[in-house]
Structures are given as structure tokens and as C-alpha cells.
Amino acid sequence: MSFIDVISEFDNITISNISYGKNTLSGIVTLTRNGEDIPFNLKFRYSDDVSLNENLGGLIITMPAINFTLFAKKLTLDYPVSDNDMEAIKKFVRINNRDVFINKLVRRRYEFFKSNYIPTDSDITSSNIDGITEVVRTDSFMDTHAPETIENNVAILSSGGKESLLSYGMLSEIGANTFEIFFNESGAHWMTAKTAYDDFTAKKRNVERIWSNVDRFYRFCLRNMQSINQNVIQRKTDTYPVQLFIFPVYVMSSLPIIEKNKISGIVIGDEFDDPREMGDFKGFKHYYGIFDQSIDFNRIMSSYLNHKGFQTSVWSAVYPITASVVENILVNRYPDLFRLQRSCHSCRKVEGLIRPCGNCSKCMGVMLFVKAAGGNLSTIGYDNLNNEELLSKVSKERMRLDPDELILLEERLGKEPTDNKDRTHIESIHILPEESESFSFVPENFRDSIRKIIFSYTNGEYSLRNNEWIKNKPLQ
16 A cells, blocks of 8 residues: 555545525535545634625635645535636645645654654655645536725734734724734634734724634544544644644635625735745755745735635735844834734633743744843733743744744844854845845735835845845945
8 A cells, every 4th residue: 555545544525515694604524434424514603794605605614624635535525616716726735735744744843643654755755745635526616706895905814913913003004994804713722812802892993703613623633533643632732733724714714704895905924934944845845834824825815816706815014024023013113012912822811811821932932022122021921031031941942933033033132142144134124036126015005105114123125145145235
């Protein structure tokens, strides 16, 4: 038996029984193994009335299931599906399968999988790495959707983290009509978003909330995978065992709100990832597990939506700057938004306030950013560690920051320099290799205003030359 046959433990994943109302949606996701059907009723509920149809509802239900397609021989879409939908879903499945194979089975951070499901070097082949998932549909749909949009209406997918808060701050300042969309996954993550959600709701901003039991669906799939070490997935970790296709669930489920409010842009909070650290793996292109937070994802999703008839695009206002710069602007320009920030995925309520755990790698990164920006840790629920205490905790943690950014932050807090390497690009605007100017992926009506705000908190613009970030000469 080949390796891909070993890990393809589901004969089929079927999306069916799509049911929808003005503000509700449900569908059955069925895992089939050796003739046995294992169903789950996946649900979504909107805070306000929206319009849905079977095609859009089916697509929303399908997105979470794509996380597990590497382990399935077939994905059956038992609802009306257009040619554009088929092309996009096949592409999503192929990209996700490859990223799961490389980043969950090969480049492991935790032993979520049993040893006999781990590929050897000889198993890392093009025929295995993309999986064998066949995507089929039982009915077709003609895309005729062409909702009107208003250029100034922008949706911000809001998590309560620094990127979405900064995006909101900048877009509000420059006069955009913003809509903050919060997604409640029915898991502990809602505690991360709740501080910002409660504040925005109290101030009667354009706040929408989507509730879903998708987190329970993820746990249902993991519990039914024979390849998973069930005892390991019960432990508290800073990454999911399998799921890498998270943001598409947020984007697709927001479309009914996008249509209702004639929104032209969906803003997500993906910040800069150094392309020098994103090389191929044994000649195979992949996304280091963050395809859904990449420029490629924004382009592919925007193109798909446009072909489908939604005249809206997916973009990020912070893609050319590091998390350090994001935090610096939030702390110093938007202190009222900074106090709402909760980035930890293990937040808990203490004496009426939602506080981060202060111990995970995500918390360590946030505390480094805040201290380097001159912010007060207690403002967002942390203990007020001094620099020495924080550096000591960071040294014991497996940090997930870009190496240049981690070293620069540690030096900013007093650690002795490790070498003479110039890392000042971390505090700059990065012009990506495929760009001729900065912020080219931001819509023109917002581009110059956002560039102006961010530029004043950086040391200029840098371009990649001969694999080094080099500062551009200032414009005359």
C-alpha cells in the first residue's frame, strides 16, 4: 500500500442537506470510512438578517471541511456548484493538501500524528504531496450574482488582535465606512475577541457577529481520525493539529453581510512575512502553513469572488510591515484601541476582565512588541514584567517570530548584540519582490492615506536585492 493510501483514511467527505433562513445556515458534513457514515451538523447564525441561497450556503459549509481533504479520497459537493466554484475549490484543496503534508506531517512542531502515519524521505513525492482528493459535484449552478458595492464601504474581519484593531483605526481615521465582522467559533477563541466586540457594540459601531459551531466540527473530525494521537491533541499547544484553512471560513461566511451592506473590500490582518524565510521544501512550493494569510491567498480569493460576481476584493492594510511596527502604531497612535487588544488564544476571565495567559509563545511575542513600543503591559492584562524578566521567559520558549525580528526586539530590550548584522528593515515598509511601489496591493482610494500614516512610524522603505533588504533612497 502506498503512503497516500495509508493516510487517506476517509473514502469520502460529503457536504449535503444545505438548509438556510434569513439569519441561519446549516449543512451536514459526512465522513465516510469503510462504508460507515459519520455525520456532523455544521451551523452558522448571523446577528442580523442576511440573504442566503443553497449555492452560497453550501460553499460556506464546504470551507471548514477542506482542512481535512488530504485524508480523504473524495470531496462530494451535494448542492448546486458553479464552474467558478469547482475551479476555486479544486485549487484550495490542492494548496491545502500540500501545506498540511509539508507543515503538519513533515515539518512537525508537535507529534499530533502516530508514527506509522509520518512520511519517510522516500514518501515525499509529487504524487503524495498534493493528495489524491477527487472533487465532484452533484448539481451545477450558474453564477449571475452581481451585487452593487459602495467604494468607501469596507469590512474588517475582527479578531480582537492588533492587526484588525490597527486596520480599523487607520480606515476610520481616513474616512472609510467600516463594518467590523466578528466570528464566534464556539470555542475559547471568542474570549480573545470579546473585549473588542463588547466595546465596539457598546459604541454602536457597525458590528456584525457570526456564530458557528465550527470549532466543535474541527474537534469532531480530529476525534474520528485514526492517524491522530488523541492524547497529544488534548494538550494545550500554540498550533492546530491539522487545520490550516481557517481564514477562508471567515471570508466566505461574511459574504452575506458583504452583499447586504454593499461592501467593496474585505480587510484581513495578515502582516509581513519575510520571503527569504519562505523558500520551497525539496523543490515543492508551499506556504509554511499560512496560505490564508498570504498575498497569494488575497489575490486568488479576490479573483474567484470577482468571477463569481461579487465586486469585492480581499486585502490587507498591514502586509508590508512587521508585527513590531503594527504594535508600535497601535500603542502610540490609537491607545483607546490598544487597550482592547487580546491576542492570546488562552484568555480567561479574572475579576470581570479578560486576561491573556502570559505564558504562550504568542503572549511572549506580544509582550516584546509592546515593551519595544513603549507601551504598558498591564493595559492589556499582562503582569508588568521588567525587560530582564521578559527576556528570561522568552529565552525558554519556542518563539515563532521571524529570526531577524526576534533578535532586534531582544536587543531593543537590552540583550547584548549577537552580531553586527543590519536588521533595521524590521522597522521599515517592505516593497515585495513582485511590487514596483509600496502598498500596491491596497486599493487606490485608500493607498496614499494608509501609506502616509504608516510611513511616519517606520525608518523608510526597503527592497530586496541579492537576498538582502536594502533601504531605498528617499524620493526627492
